[in-house]
Amino acid sequence: MRTPRPPIAITGMGVKTPIGLELDSFWAGLRSGRSAGAPIRSWDTSEHPVKFACEIPDFDIGAYLSPKESAHLDRVTQLGFAAAVDALASAGELGADPARIGVVAGTGVGGLLTLEGQIETYVGKGAMRVSPFLVPMMMSNATAAFISIYHGFTGPNFCVVTACAAGANALGEAARLIRDGDADVVIAGGAESSITAVGLAAFNRMTALSRRTDDPARASRPFDPGRDGFVMGEGAGFCVLESWERAEARGAHIYGGIAGYGRNTDAYHITHPSPGGEGAVRCMQLALEDAGMSPSDIGHVNAHGTSTPINDAAEAEAVLKVFGEPAPPITSVKGATGHLIGAAGAVEAIASILAIRAGEVFPTANHDETDPALGPIDVVHGAPRPLAAAPALSNSFGFGGHNASLVLIPA
């Protein structure tokens, strides 16, 4: 086992999610057990067998940027930027050299909405009508780039693209930057906005999506026997990370911390998890080793819990292998928000920090009963469950076989 290293402090958090655009409303939404699943309103789904998702209809970038500033930002960057601004606002005066402030942003696909629109333009009007802003708007690193350009942060800056694990990878890699002394402060998280006509069609063709079109609000139901796929969501979550010493020295409010980070790859199949959840097992163990903790130290598991039959089965098996019986209570954000893809890991880490702070685990929305085929897992559902402040393990597993687990701790 490796020697545990000091945890990294989380001193700022911001979210843009289908159930809440601020930390308070996000937490209230999680506690309520309500799901944001609803018919898609932003475009015509009549040609699509799946007609619903978890959108953010009331997001307005105008509160953050002028029309000129936001005109050449894809929606994914607008969501990510706004969450990062909120995180920075909650962190207070950083007092850091801008050259020592980094940004790490995860995403699944970047500016898909812009790309699709411009492909239509190309097909309809020809090559000379394609926007000169297509590349800077669609590129996956646009969010990381724009956050740094707007704020003048010139430290380490990159984008992580590991599908549904990207948000967790971003936080973990950001914590590493601070541990390694490469940056004093890192703004890290993930953003996603890929509920487009082609995006929805593509995920549906993989048979990855729930087809419960007659009842969208009940479609995302992790670990429930009635689950039939995930529900696409959009959103962003960002955190401000710095060393614990630095945070205390500047009198910052510390929300919690990242004590452990594990990441590995299944090396098995481009979309299916490895048999028996072996990759996930090892990933969780790596995170625990990094934190210098044993499984019994963990108070709750914030599951990847996508609501697909295969993910939830593999993850349940993996959790039982790591923790034995009884395993700690498990919950999933995705019943409430749908699957935020590259933002999921960051938003869910924030959810776990909020849970630790509140002393209760939020319920898994739409989970009526636990699928008996998943073994003796203890899924929190129906109502929040009181739990003494203890570390949480948050899992994120991406297409491609990418796994990332974070150990999150109380302040």
Added chain:
Amino acid sequence: MDRSDAFIQLQSAAVEVLHVDAGTVTEEARFKEDLDADSLALIEFVMALEEKFDISVPEEELDGVTTVGQALDLVMAKLAASA
């Protein structure tokens, strides 16, 4: 189309594409310094002019165009050539 009519159309394209106030769009205004339009924004602006005036402006003809008046000259020349 006379120059003043063309200017009004060009001005509305600038307001729309460059997100500037109509009052700042004068013939003397410089794209970079006065209208905060970088090279990509200028390309997008010229695309808007091409659609508005039904003209075609190859990129090499943009060399040396730094002011609104120069862009208007270019538009007038294109309109005259196609008349």
